[in-house]
Amino acid sequence: QLQLQESGPGLVKPSETLSLSCTVSGGFISSSYYWGWIRQPPGKGLEWIASINYDGAAYYNPSLESRVTMSVDTSKNQFSLKLSSVTAADTAVHYCARHTNSQIDYWGQGTLVTVSS
Amino acid sequence: QSALTQPASVSGSPGQSITISCTGTTSDVGRYNFVCWYQHHPGKPPKLIIYEDTKRPSGVPTRFSGSKSGNTASLTISGLQAEDEADYYCWSYAGFSTWVFGGGTKLTVL
Numbered sequence: 001q002l003q004l005q006e007s008g009p010g011l012v013k014p015s016e017t018l019s020l021s022c023t024v025s026g027g028f029i030s031s032s033y034y035w036g037w038i039r040q041p042p043g044k045g046l047e048w049i050a051s052i053n054y055d056g057a058a059y060y061n062p063s064l065e066s067r068v069t070m071s072v073d074t075s076k077n078q079f080s081l082k083l084s085s086v087t088a089a090d091t092a093v094h095y096c097a098r099h100t101n102s103q104i105d106y107w108g109q110g111t112l113v114t115v116s117s
Numbered sequence: 118q119s120a121l122t123q124p125a126s127v128s129g130s131p132g133q134s135i136t137i138s139c140t141g142t143t144s145d146v147g148r149y150n151f152v153c154w155y156q157h158h159p160g161k162p163p164k165l166i167i168y169e170d171t172k173r174p175s176g177v178p179t180r181f182s183g184s185k186s187g188n189t190a191s192l193t194i195s196g197l198q199a200e201d202e203a204d205y206y207c208w209s210y211a212g213f214s215t216w217v218f219g220g221g222t223k224l225t226v227l
Contacts, residue, residue, distance in 0.1 A: 034214070045120070045221035046155075046163070046206050051214065059214040062118050095162060101210045102151040102169045107162035 002027040004096050004108035011114050018083040018113055022096030028077060029054050034099050035072065035079045039092035040110075047092075051099065052079055086115045121146065121207055121219035128225040129197045137222045139190040139207030145217055147188035151210035154183060154192045156203045157221075163206065167192060194224075202226045
């Protein structure tokens, strides 16, 4: 059974960079899928942030593109997210996920990242 | 890229049927047969209940069904049960390897 687990700081200061990693177990980061990040601010809906292919081709939500970078490390079976210049509006539960064009089929449990001084 | 439009809330009594709409554009919902629906209970990751507009993953009850007409996809839940109370999100491929969620709909079972 594929499992995804988010890791990273739960608290980030305003204007700094949010960094999260997702470790995949029970399977391998492969070419058949996208590996992505989704967030949910408190009391709000889900938002797709970005996704990456196994070969490192990354795709970003246009509304966040200027601040987001994704990377993948297939040797560690991990992919990562960096979001720069964060504000309180970036406080959210962040999920990592595996998906295709047509469905997200595996999710991590989610990790809350709070932006506060 | 704008969020797909869903009603903020819907409600129904046990045993009734409800429908949640998800309206996009000709660039996303209307262009691809790649709408899926998620059921989200607080504190848990979302659960896939419909994919590719109308298909149901194994294990999802048959009372969940999906449909689409033009730029609007719909999720229908028949025979509402108390455990169906949750938030529901649609998600669509929007081309050029981008994706978009709906704003979410809170379902209340009265």
